[in-house]
Amino acid sequence: MKHEIQIRNRKIGENNPLFIMAECGVTCNYDIKIAKDLIDVVHDAGADAIKFILWFPEEIMSDKSVIYTYETLEGTKSENMYEMLNKLRFTLDQWYEIKEYADRKDVVMFATVNSPSGVEYAEKIGLEAYKLSSWDYNYFPLWEKIAALGKPMLIDTGPVNILDVTKVIQLMQNQGNEQSVLVHCFHTDKYAEMNMRTIPYLKQAFNTLVGYSSKDRDDETDIIAVTLGSVVLEKRLTLSRDLPGHHHVISKEPEEFQEYVKLVRNVRQALGDYNLKPSPADLAERKKWFRHLVANRDIPKGTKLISDMLEGKRPENGISPEYIDFFVGRQTKRDLKYNQAISWDDI
Template sequence: MKFNLTPDFTVENFTAPYIIAEIGSNHNGDMDLARKIIDAAVATGAHAVKFQSWTPESLIATEEYEANTVYTDDPKKHWGSLREMVEEYYLREDQHKELKEYCDTKGVDFCSTPFSEGETDLLNDLEVPFFKVASMDINNLRLLKYLAQFDKPIILSTGMATLGEIEQAIQTLEDAGNQRIMLLHCISVYPPKMENVNLRNITMLQQTFGYPVGFSDHTIGSAIPLASVALGACLIEKHFTIDKDLPGWDHMISANPEEMTDICSESKNIAAAMGSYRRTISDEEEQKMPKMRRSIITARNLKKGDIIEEKDLTFKRPGTGIAPDEEKFVVGRSLKNDLVKDSVIRWDDLV
């Protein structure tokens, strides 16, 4: 199955992937920093930058705030209380508009993950090309139904979800009239252990549900998202920053500009290199055959009328004469003319 994710980009398994630089909250509430990260993402070749649309009220309940009043584990990743961080890092409505307008001037798609109906309305008003559903909301059926009504493609992350929950989410969207669905294989650990990444789930999701499948990556570096392209991932979502040492939740596990550039450029090469399941020989390879392959060569001086034996023959370049696998049609034949040692034997040399 394939469909237009944006007016200019069609998603289909085993094609060059759409690349989302997930800025998320890496702007740290600073619009100058947000613009710098957008500029860096554009320079890498990413198709889109993505943010997260939530407020202190739409994301977290009072009980959770009260349970996280002080962080002591990692002062770079966490500071103050959870409520203070959320208040600092959430995007206000006017900031959404500011960032959308900036992305438009830079020629990169602006998108975001809504965490409530109100934020969905805001993003719809900003004419985002698609909605991205966070893994945490795969069982938030009310939100899925609301998203489906806008007739936009929906990208559904599957972190923490069972097959039954993925099926339920798809069915909810389909029943609401939306079948432009993409699934993202995702492991909701930051970063996950390599043995838990399970990239083969990409193949499983393709075969089980029949929709395009991408990969939302939380590993360190560029190797694993690039590996996903070989399994047919047609979208890569990767957290992105200009400095992994900045304070905040996700900078440490984010790709830097060098890594994102690798993902953007090499994913195209991998998709192109996957080619066809059908065995073919390219025109370029055929042109190499005369130089690269071997021919049947005389191993000693031979006289006109000699009956050729195996010991009279060897195999060397160039491949312009009789091929080695046709030796059986040469042995036992007599020569029409003298041949010196190390000569290429041709069919018109034989009686």
């Protein structure tokens, strides 16, 4: 798989800036003003992208009686899932308007697509990348249709195993699409089950770019993800946790999201190079606190030096004390004062 991909004007890879996207697939409440305001938040925070979901519940649900339960600030709420998803939709004209607004704000816009009509809408809108959810791994017609488009595919993992991932990666390659980002995600609250080392494992096992999708507004695992090689981060964003609907309560609000972007970009920068490379500040401090060779007492000219006559003291300007054995046994050519730096010409 490719080690660098491009979504619109953003290059994604180990040698490129972290690609940060806001997950707004339900928190936009499918209100056009909220969607545009969220795009503004992404732009102002310095993130790269916003992700929605193209919902067509008729095409993904056979049982329309399923009840979905979620948390809000006011407590647990349950809704008929089909009816709930049916309300989380924009018309095609509204999608055009939102995409045009995102383009003007230089925010990459793409979507999770889980149905044939979703692919049709995404192509009409002009989305530059696709997100594939954890729940669609065994629906190969969808994968084949999207992979054949030749666009980047950001792929959630979650409940799948290594064979499931192998199948869809092979499917992509069969379609000539090598633009994958495998995105580690999970649906557990237990730290011992989060298995963040999946990230480097996926990178090595599939020779692909890797990312991480955070399940809530906490940041510990996001930091871990960056240090383990994620080049893509997805974080939930809402305008307010008071808004009706699900996922708001586990999402960042605008100021929090802005701080989050700063945090993870700083973490990425702090990783640096696979090397031992002192910073300019460390090198400046070295000059102050490393030692140089000095006389440990007044030493008359013509004295045969012994080790007790020499010492290493700060700062660094002079001969390193590591050469003290070279001076022992040699005679001084001039008088040396206590704490005076010793030079090669003094013996």
